[in-house]
Amino acid sequence: MPRVALFDPCYMAALRPGDADHARHVLRALGDEVTLIDGRCCGQPAYNSGFRGEAKSAGRELLRTAQPHATVVTASGSCTSMVQHYLPGLFAGERGAGAQSIANRFVEFTAYVAAHPNLDRLGLKLDGMVAYHDACHARRELGLTERALGLLARVRGLEVRRLAYEDECCGFGGAFSVKLPDVSVAMMTAKLDDVRGTGARVLVSGDFSCLAHLESGARGMGIAIETWTIAELLSRALE
Amino acid sequence: MSGFRERAAHEIRTASPAATVTPIMRKLVDDSAAMLGRGPGDARQRAAAARAYAIDHLEELHAQIKGSFERRGIGYHLAATPEEAVDTVKRLLGSAKRVPKSKSMVAEEIGLTHALRAAGIDVLETDIGEYIVDIEGRGPSHITAPALHLNRARIRDLLARGGADLPDDDPERLSRFVRDAVGAFFQDCDAAITGSNLLIASSGRIGIVENEGNVSLGVSHPKLHIVVTGYEKVVADEAAAFAVLEMLAPSATAQPLTAFTHFLAGPAKGQQRHVVFVDNGRSRIAKEARYRELLKCIRCGACMNACPVYRAAGGLSYGSPYMGPVGAVLSPLLWPDGRYADLPFASSLCGRCSEICPVGIPLHRMLLDLRADAVSNGQVAGRIERAGWQAWALMFTGAPVARAATAMARLSLRGAGRMVRPHGDGDDPRLLPEPTPPRDPAMLWGAASGPPQLPSPTATATGDETATQELVELFRARAIQLGVEVVEKVRKQKGDRMLKATAAIASTGSVLLTGEATARRPLLAASRVVLEVGAKTIVRYPSDLASRLGDGEALILTGASRTADIEKQIVRGIHGAEALVVVLKK
Numbered sequence: 001m002p003r004v005a006l007f008d009p010c011y012m013a014a015l016r017p018g019d020a021d022h023a024r025h026v027l028r029a030l031g032d033e034v035t036l037i038d039g040r041c042c043g044q045p046a047y048n049s050g051f052r053g054e055a056k057s058a059g060r061e062l063l064r065t066a067q068p069h070a071t072v073v074t075a076s077g078s079c080t081s082m083v084q085h086y087l088p089g090l091f092a093g094e095r096g097a098g099a100q101s102i103a104n105r106f107v108e109f110t111a112y113v114a115a116h117p118n119l120d121r122l123g124l125k126l127d128g129m130v131a132y133h134d135a136c137h138a139r140r141e142l143g144l145t146e147r148a149l150g151l152l153a154r155v156r157g158l159e160v161r162r163l164a165y166e167d168e169c170c171g172f173g174g175a176f177s178v179k180l181p182d183v184s185v186a187m188m189t190a191k192l193d194d195v196r197g198t199g200a201r202v203l204v205s206g207d208f209s210c211l212a213h214l215e216s217g218a219r220g221m222g223i224a225i226e227t228w229t230i231a232e233l234l235s236r237a238l239e
Numbered sequence: 240m241s242g243f244r245e246r247a248a249h250e251i252r253t254a255s256p257a258a259t260v261t262p263i264m265r266k267l268v269d270d271s272a273a274m275l276g277r278g279p280g281d282a283r284q285r286a287a288a289a290r291a292y293a294i295d296h297l298e299e300l301h302a303q304i305k306g307s308f309e310r311r312g313i314g315y316h317l318a319a320t321p322e323e324a325v326d327t328v329k330r331l332l333g334s335a336k337r338v339p340k341s342k343s344m345v346a347e348e349i350g351l352t353h354a355l356r357a358a359g360i361d362v363l364e365t366d367i368g369e370y371i372v373d374i375e376g377r378g379p380s381h382i383t384a385p386a387l388h389l390n391r392a393r394i395r396d397l398l399a400r401g402g403a404d405l406p407d408d409d410p411e412r413l414s415r416f417v418r419d420a421v422g423a424f425f426q427d428c429d430a431a432i433t434g435s436n437l438l439i440a441s442s443g444r445i446g447i448v449e450n451e452g453n454v455s456l457g458v459s460h461p462k463l464h465i466v467v468t469g470y471e472k473v474v475a476d477e478a479a480a481f482a483v484l485e486m487l488a489p490s491a492t493a494q495p496l497t498a499f500t501h502f503l504a505g506p507a508k509g510q511q512r513h514v515v516f517v518d519n520g521r522s523r524i525a526k527e528a529r530y531r532e533l534l535k536c537i538r539c540g541a542c543m544n545a546c547p548v549y550r551a552a553g554g555l556s557y558g559s560p561y562m563g564p565v566g567a568v569l570s571p572l573l574w575p576d577g578r579y580a581d582l583p584f585a586s587s588l589c590g591r592c593s594e595i596c597p598v599g600i601p602l603h604r605m606l607l608d609l610r611a612d613a614v615s616n617g618q619v620a621g622r623i624e625r626a627g628w629q630a631w632a633l634m635f636t637g638a639p640v641a642r643a644a645t646a647m648a649r650l651s652l653r654g655a656g657r658m659v660r661p662h663g664d665g666d667d668p669r670l671l672p673e674p675t676p677p678r679d680p681a682m683l684w685g686a687a688s689g690p691p692q693l694p695s696p697t698a699t700a701t702g703d704e705t706a707t708q709e710l711v712e713l714f715r716a717r718a719i720q721l722g723v724e725v726v727e728k729v730r731k732q733k734g735d736r737m738l739k740a741t742a743a744i745a746s747t748g749s750v751l752l753t754g755e756a757t758a759r760r761p762l763l764a765a766s767r768v769v770l771e772v773g774a775k776t777i778v779r780y781p782s783d784l785a786s787r788l789g790d791g792e793a794l795i796l797t798g799a800s801r802t803a804d805i806e807k808q809i810v811r812g813i814h815g816a817e818a819l820v821v822v823l824k825k
Contacts, residue, residue: 010635017674041635046628048588050610050620054632061636086607128683136589165265169547173587180585181667182248186257186551187587188669201682212672220668226682227672 003033005069010041022235044082056090072106077138080108110206114151126237127157131200135207161198172213188217242581247552256553270493286486287599289479290535300440300473307443311505314513321349324517335429341454342366343434347560365421365453368804380554383540410805431457435468441476448497452800452814455759466514470521471534477785486597490539495747502793535598542592564592564602580618583609710745710777717748721798724820736765742776749797757794767818
C-alpha cells in the first residue's frame with residue numbers, strides 16, 4: 001500500500017475545509033495510505049508580494065514537514081509550482097540542493113491521480129455537465145492541461161465543456177486580487193462570461209484559489225454556479 | 240501619489256478598455272499564432288539565438304558597426320543619457336526647423352519630440368497613430384498601435400481640434416486625412432527622424448519596418464536622416480536580422496512582413512545619415528544577470544497583446560512609454576528611481592507573456608524579482624504591510640500548531656475578503672465564498688437554456704499550408720492574399736513604376752528590390768507599382784534572402800502601404816500606391 005502525504009494548502013482549511021477529505025477519499029480509493037499535512041504554506045503569498053525572507057520562513061517549515069515523505073500530493077497546481085520552481089531558489093548552496101530534492105517529491109493532485117497505477121480500478125461515474133477551468137500555473141508551469149482533461153474524461157456520464165478562452169487568467173493572482181481590485185474584477189468578469197458561455201453551471205479546476213475568486217464574483221453578481229475542485233468531483237464520482 | 244492602481248481604476252471606470260481591447264487582442268493573438276505557423280519551424284529559436292548573441296556581444300558589435308558605418312559614411316553616435324541623446328539630435332539638426340518624425344519607442348523614452356519642440360523646432364509625428372495621440376496629449380497606449388485606446392468618433396473629434404472638417408468618422412477617411420497632412424509636411428521640411436528595428440554590425444545596414452510609407456519618406460529625405468535607436472538593437476549579420484524579422488511582424492500585427500522592410504545602406508548623394516544609439520541604462524542592465532535577457536526584446540508587443548491585465552487596464556494605466564508586461568519590467572529598470580516601482584505588481588503572474596514572447600524572455604519571473612527588489616530597497620510596501628507579512632510568516636513557522644494556524648489563516652483570509660470591498664469604492668462585486676456551500680444536484684444539468692458549446696480554441700484550422708506546394712504557387716497565393724495582383728503579362732499604364740525584382744519570398748508574398756530600384760520617393764509617387772519577378776528567384780522564407788541582399792540598399796515590399804491605426808481596420812494605400820502588380824516571368 002503506497003504511503004503518501006497529502007498537502008492541503010494553507011488557504012484551503014479556511015476557504016473550503018471539506019476539500020482535504022475529498023482528496024483523501026480519492027487517494028484511499030486508489031489504495032494509498034494518507035498522512036495529512038496542513039497548517040503549512042509554500043510561501044507563495046509572501047513571495048509574490050516581494051517578501052522573500054518571509055516566504056522562505058514559511059516555505060522552510062513546509063519542506064521540513066514534507067521531508068520524511070517520499071511523495072507529497074498537493075491539492076493545488078499553484079502551490080506545487082511554487083515549491084518546485086521558486087522555493088528552492090531561496091536557499092543557497094547545499095541547502096538549495098536539499099530543498100530542491102524535497103521539492104521534487106511534490107506532485108499535483110490531478111497529475112498524481114492521472115498517473116496512479118490503480119487508476120483503472122477506480123469506478124468513476126457522475127451524470128452531468130461541468131466546465132473545466134485551466135489554472136495558469138498548472139497550465140504553464142506544470143503543463144497539466146491534458147492530464148487534467150484526460151482524467152475528467154474517465155468519469156462516465158460526465159460531459160466536460162471547455163472554455164472558449166481557456167488560456168486566459170481569471171484575475172485572481174493572490175495579493176493581486178486585493179491590491180488591484182478593479183483590474184482583477186475586470187478579468188474575473190471576462191472569465192465568468194466565458195463560463196456562462198459554456199452552458200455548464202458547475203465549474204471544476206485543480207486549483208481552488210481561482211475557483212474561490214470566481215465564486216466570490218459569481219456570488220456577488222448573482223450568477224448561479226457551483227465551483228468544485230477536481231478532488232471533489234472525483235470523490236463524488238466514486239459514490 | 241497616483242500609481243498603476245489609481246490610473247487603472249480610473250481607466251476601467253471611465254473608458255472600460257477591455258470592451259474594445261479584448262476582442263481585438265483575442266483575434267490578434269490567434270492570427271499571430273496562425274501567421275507564425277506559416278513560417279519556418281525553428282524561427283523562434285533562431286530569433287532568440289540572434290538576440291542572445293547580440294546582448295552577449297554588445298560592445299564587440301558596437302565596435303564593429305562603428306567601423307561599418309564609417310565605411311558607408313553613416314555617423315555613429317552613442318548617448319549615455321536621454322539628455323545627451325536629445326542634445327546630439329539637436330546638434331545634428333543644426334538649423335533645421337521643420338522635422339517630420341516617425342514612430343520610435345526610444346524617442347518616447349527620451350522625450351525627444353517634447354524636447355525638440357521646447358527648442359523651437361516644429362516636429363510632426365508622421366505615423367498615423369502617433370499623429371492622433373500627439374493631439375490627444377496622453378501618449379501612446381500600445382507600442383505598435385499607439386491609438387488603440389481611441390475609437391473612430393473620438394479620433395474625429397481630436398482631428399477636428401487640429402482644424403479638420405470631416406463629414407464622418409470612417410477610418411479610411413480619417414487615415415487619409417492624416418496621410419495628406421503628413422504628406423504636405425514632408426514636401427517642405429529640413430530633415431527627418433526615424434527609429435530603427437535592427438542595426439546590422441557586419442554590414443552597417445539599418446533595418447526598419449513600417450506599413451504606412453512615412454518611414455520611406457523620412458529615410459529618403461534629400462538632406463538629413465537621423466535614426467534614434469536603442470543601444471541593444473544591434474544584430475551580428477543579415478542572417479540574424481532575418482531571424483528577427485521572421486518573428487517581428489507576425490508577433491506584432493499578424494502580418495507576414497510589414498509592407499516595407501528597409502535595409503538602408505550609406506546616405507544618398509547630398510544626404511547625411513546619422514544613427515544616435517541611446518544607452519540610458521542598457522549597458523547597466525546588460526550586466527545584471529537577472530534582467531539582462533530583457534535586452535533581447537524586439538518590441539513586437541506580443542506580451543501586451545496577450546496580457547489580461549493590459550487588456551483590462553489599457554496601456555495608459557502604466558503611465559510609462561513602455562506598457563504591458565515588457566513595460567512593467569523595462570520601466571523600473573530604465574528609471575530605477577522608484578517612479579515605476581509599482582508596475583511589476585501590475586500582473587497576476589499568469590505567465591502568458593513569457594509563453595508568447597518570440598525571443599523567450601522570462602517576463603513573469605523578472606516581475607517577481609523586481610517585486611523583491613522594490614520591497615528590499617523600500618520603494619513599495621509601507622510599515623503596516625511589512626509588519627503584516629512578518630506576522631504572516633510567524634503563523635506558518637515554529638511549533639506545528641496546525642489548528643491555531645488554520646484558525647488564523649481563516650481569520651486573515653476573511654479579513655482580506657472584507658478588505659477587497661472598500662478598495663473597490665463599494666462597487667467591487669466580490670463576496671467571500673462560503674466554506675461549506677450547499678451542493679444542488681440540479682446544477683450538473685447545466686443552464687436551463689444553455690447556449691451551444693463553442694468550438695474549442697485549440698481546434699483552429701491549420702491553415703492552407705500544404706508543405707509540398709510549389710514555391711511559385713505559394714508565392715502567388717500569399718501575394719494575392721495581401722491584395723497584390725499577380726499576372727503573366729501587363730499592359731503599361733500612365734503613372735506606372737516598373738521595377739525588376741531581385742527575388743521574392745513565397746511564404747510571405749513579398750518582393751525584394753535592391754540598388755536603384757529601392758528609390759523610395761518615385762516608388763511612393765507612382766499610381767501603380769509593377770514588379771517583375773523571375774520564377775526562379777522565389778525563395779521560401781525571408782531568411783533565405785540573407786545571402787541575396789547584395790551590399791547596398793535593399794527594400795522588401797509586402798503588399799501595398801497600409802495602416803491599421805484606427806480600430807485595427809486596415810486601410811490600404813497610405814503613402815504609396817494602393818495597386819501592386821507582380822508580373823511572374825518563367
